Amino acid sequence: MSVAIEISFTLNGRLVSARIPPTMKTLTMLRDRFGLSGTKYACGEGECGACTIRVDGKTQNSCLMFAADCDGRDIVTIEGLKTPTGMNPVQKAFVEHGAVQCGFCMPGMIMQADYLIANNPHLTRQEAQRGLEGNLCRCTGYTKVLDAVESAVEQKCCGQC
Amino acid sequence: MQEITSYLAPRSLDEALQAMATGDVTVFCGGTDLAPQTEAGVRRYSTRLMNIRRIENLDGIEEKDGVIRIGALTTISEIRRHPLIAGAAPILAEAAEHFASDQIRNVASIGGNICNASPAGDMINPLLVLDAAVELASWADGAQQKRRVPLEHFFTSPQRTVKRADELLTSVTFRKPAADFVGRFRKSGPRPALEISTVSVGVGGNFSGGVLRNARVAFGSVAPTPLRARHVEAALEGCKLNADVISAALVAARSDAKPIDDVRASAWYRSHLLEVFLEEVLHHVRGN
Numbered sequence: 174m175s176v177a178i179e180i181s182f183t184l185n186g187r188l189v190s191a192r193i194p195p196t197m198k199t200l201t202m203l204r205d206r207f208g209l210s211g212t213k214y215a216c217g218e219g220e221c222g223a224c225t226i227r228v229d230g231k232t233q234n235s236c237l238m239f240a241a242d243c244d245g246r247d248i249v250t251i252e253g254l255k256t257p258t259g260m261n262p263v264q265k266a267f268v269e270h271g272a273v274q275c276g277f278c279m280p281g282m283i284m285q286a287d288y289l290i291a292n293n294p295h296l297t298r299q300e301a302q303r304g305l306e307g308n309l310c311r312c313t314g315y316t317k318v319l320d321a322v323e324s325a326v327e328q329k330c331c332g333q334c
Numbered sequence: 335m336q337e338i339t340s341y342l343a344p345r346s347l348d349e350a351l352q353a354m355a356t357g358d359v360t361v362f363c364g365g366t367d368l369a370p371q372t373e374a375g376v377r378r379y380s381t382r383l384m385n386i387r388r389i390e391n392l393d394g395i396e397e398k399d400g401v402i403r404i405g406a407l408t409t410i411s412e413i414r415r416h417p418l419i420a421g422a423a424p425i426l427a428e429a430a431e432h433f434a435s436d437q438i439r440n441v442a443s444i445g446g447n448i449c450n451a452s453p454a455g456d457m458i459n460p461l462l463v464l465d466a467a468v469e470l471a472s473w474a475d476g477a478q479q480k481r482r483v484p485l486e487h488f489f490t491s492p493q494r495t496v497k498r499a500d501e502l503l504t505s506v507t508f509r510k511p512a513a514d515f516v517g518r519f520r521k522s523g524p525r526p527a528l529e530i531s532t533v534s535v536g537v538g539g540n541f542s543g544g545v546l547r548n549a550r551v552a553f554g555s556v557a558p559t560p561l562r563a564r565h566v567e568a569a570l571e572g573c574k575l576n577a578d579v580i581s582a583a584l585v586a587a588r589s590d591a592k593p594i595d596d597v598r599a600s601a602w603y604r605s606h607l608l609e610v611f612l613e614e615v616l617h618h619v620r621g622n
């Protein structure tokens with residue numbers, strides 16, 4: 174039997190701990206140990222972005238991340254984006270623009286869009302397109318995704334300036 | 335499922351090197367190469383697994399005495415945005431710009447890209463153009479042992495390097511290029527990102543009055559290792575970059591490249607792409 178690793182970290186604002194095998198990936202831990210099934214498994218190889226989470230403020234593919242590396246870190250999943258009053262503005266924009274078809278790619282797409290906007294309040298459509306390159310949608314709804322991101326940027330901008 | 339008897343996440347370089355001195359350890363940083371390779375079964379873990387991401391003072395980009403040093407843990411995202419790189423070695427930022435996706439770049443390390451030793455490793459090409467060297471550290475006689483290896487002599491065959499199993503790559507360094515240095519990079523791919531290079535070309539040198547001096551040319555994915563294209567360099571050295579010189583460089587490229595057929599492209603297509611890219615990059619250099 175491989176050794177078990179004890180880790181503790183912040184998950185969507187709460188301090189949690191887990192005992193996991195050394196090669197387990199973060200995606201598996203989130204889904205199977207914490208029941209957070211919003212983060213999706215699709216390619217399992219870093220190509221599609223369905224498993225995107227935020228680690229210490231930066232997005233990465235949880236399918237490639239060793240769960241043991243979560244120790245001491247601040248992890249946010251799609252479940253952690255919601256605000257006390259409901260969906261966050263990026264989630265709302267996706268719904269309002271009908272950017273969602275089957276929805277499978279959406280948690281990753283929204284995590285990445287939210288990250289892009291948080292880091293660049295004046296994100297252009299072209300920058301959004303480049304920033305979302307690591308997120309594949311097999312329903313190919315990219316135009317509406319970009320519309321949604323653009324409108325989320327506008328809302329954020331107007332609130333600020 | 336293979337048995338792993340210990341998982342290490344050292345905070346200091348000493349601790350990491352001491353562990354490596356006592357036998358086989360599988361090292362990872364971002365894990366973006368190691369995770370898919372082990373999942374696909376093309377690589378096995380040894381009984382000890384070591385995460386080097388927490389080692390202190392092994393990341394960051396700094397300049398000292400005219401030398402730029404990039405710590406092994408530095409991510410591709412950091413290189414892509416760093417003002418020192420943008421100012422002194424934009425060819426590295428150019429390669430970072432065309433590297434994977436945001437989610438990968440945020441964790442993929444420069445050390446991992448070099449040590450994975452893929453002929454398609456995208457940061458290797460511009461580092462060869464910058465004539466970089468790597469620093470390797472190990473533990474012996476109760477102290478850190480360090481050696482420097484020019485990047486050009488680091489790779490021996492695909493996934494193989496001169497680095498011993500007990501050595502960690504700690505940094506990559508290169509002389510800050512002079513103000514007249516021009517460097518350009520081009521990799522293949524129908525889209526800007528998430529594309530493993532079918533061919534990559536980097537060209538650099540001191541360029542003034544239309545003449546290229548200290549020409550350095552690197553090719554990726556056209557031989558078992560990333561390489562310096564010495565025949566092309568000789569064809570360009572000290573020459574005015576006119577149509578004749580560029581034609582001669584394209585002919586010389588055939589002596590440097592040893593492309594093969596594989597899942598991504600045929601050898602014929604690679605040779606063709608290489609010429610097209612080399613010509614394009616040389617025109618970019620000339621346009622500077």
Ligand SMILES: Cc1cc2nc3c(=O)[nH]c(=O)nc-3n(C[C@H](O)[C@H](O)[C@H](O)COP(=O)(O)OP(=O)(O)OC[C@H]3O[C@@H](n4cnc5c(N)ncnc54)[C@H](O)[C@@H]3O)c2cc1C
Pocket residue numbers: 218219220360361362363364365366367368369370386406407432433434435438441442443444445446447448449450454455456457501502503504528529530531
């Ligand atoms: C979807 C996807 C897209 C990709 N796109 C690109 C691309 O466009 N261009 C490209 O070049 N690569 C690409 N890669 C490959 C990979 O992301 C890079 O090679 C990356 O830089 C590896 O860094 P890492 O820190 O994740 O390495 P790891 O996977 O952690 O390690 C890679 C190897 O290096 C060893 N190692 C790591 N650091 C050290 C060190 N400091 N000292 C000694 N040994 C060490 C490890 O033992 C391992 O063998 C892609 C990968 C994926 C999954």
Ligand code: FES
Pocket residue numbers: 213214215216217218219220221222223224225234235236237
């Ligand atoms: S499931 Fe992780 S990138 Fe596709």
Ligand code: FES
Pocket residue numbers: 272273274275276277278279309310311312313314
């Ligand atoms: S909405 Fe179906 S995969 Fe994107």
